[in-house]
Amino acid sequence: MITPTRIEVSAQDLVRQVRRWKTVALILGVIAAFLAVVLAGEMTQGAAKTSGASGQAGDGSDATAAASDDQTAAANLTAATVARAEDGDAMAFGSADAPVTIVEWADYRCPFCAAFANDTFPTLYKEYIETGKVRYEFHDVVFFGEDSRAAAIAGRAAAKQGRFLEFMEVLYAAAPQSGHPDLPTDKLVGFAQKAQMPDLDAFRNDLGSADLGAQVDAATATAQQLGVTAVPYFVVGDQVLSGAQSIDTFRQVIEAQLGQAGQ
Incomplete structure (x- = not known):
């Protein structure tokens, strides 16, 4: 091998x-x-x-x-260009001849709108609206669904009976500190009753008003076209304020606007 x-x-x-x-x-x-x-x-x-x-x-x-x-468009708004300035406007407070006009856009289910209405507006009303220095216009918008729309219609129904301010005060006083409250028909009627609505039956009927609904829809569309994308939103003369600002902030802006108006 x-x-x-x-x-x-x-x-x-x-x-x-x-x-x-x-x-x-x-x-x-x-x-x-x-x-x-x-x-x-x-x-x-x-x-x-x-x-x-x-x-x-x-x-x-x-x-x-x-x-x-x-936002840029909204930042350039002035009260003179967006105010309704209508005689007998039931959703406006103060003299039509006031040197300063404030326009507010708000949704009835907005917690920050409620905070402003409860904490700031009463003082602003007493110091500036009742004294003839400010005319205040409320513009409703629908940003938070059908209940917001129903509440806006209810606000206009209250305005028809001259109880808009009272209705708004009652509604916002019942608002939670956060979140968007449910506002079904029975609750809106309860607010109207508490606001001493003269004719509750007429108020109930107006909650289903197609005309008032169309007004609310038109107001919302106008706000969006103007660039209002958040609430509460304010135009104070020619100055824009966004959010639930304090009364001190409003005082500062209003006084500056009064100064510009020679007051």
Whole structure:
């Protein structure tokens, strides 16, 4: 029997190793090709997603730009251009000849609107409206659903009977400190009764008034066109205030407006 020499054995081992490495290389090549295909697919999908995201981002940018335009438009509002300035306006308080006009946009279910109505408005009314320095107009908007719309209609129904302020005071006094309260019909009627509405039956009928509903819808649409996107929102003369500001803030702004008016 012929025994291979060490050199021959080494040569055979080398051949086997070369073959083994070729096999490994082939396998690795197949794996690499597979991964390349998968990666290419993912990159294609990623590109598509990126393209879609860019489109969405573009849409978002447009929306942001539109919102910014709205805010800019709202910031340039003046009471002279947005006030109803109507004789006998039951949703306005104070002399029509007052040197300063304040316009407020509010939703009856807005907790910050309630905070302003409960904490700031009574003092403002006593110091500036009753003294003839300020005319105050309330503009209703519907930002928080059907109950907000129903409440706005109820406010206008109360205004028809000359009890708008009393109704608003009762409604806001019952508001929670946070969240948007439910305002079903029976609750609105209860507020009207507490506000000493002269004719409750007429008030109930007016809650279903298509005409009052159309007025509320028109007021909301006008507010949105003006760029009012949050409540409460105020125009004091030619100065804009957003949010439930303190009475001290209102005093400062009103006094400045009175100064401009030569008062």
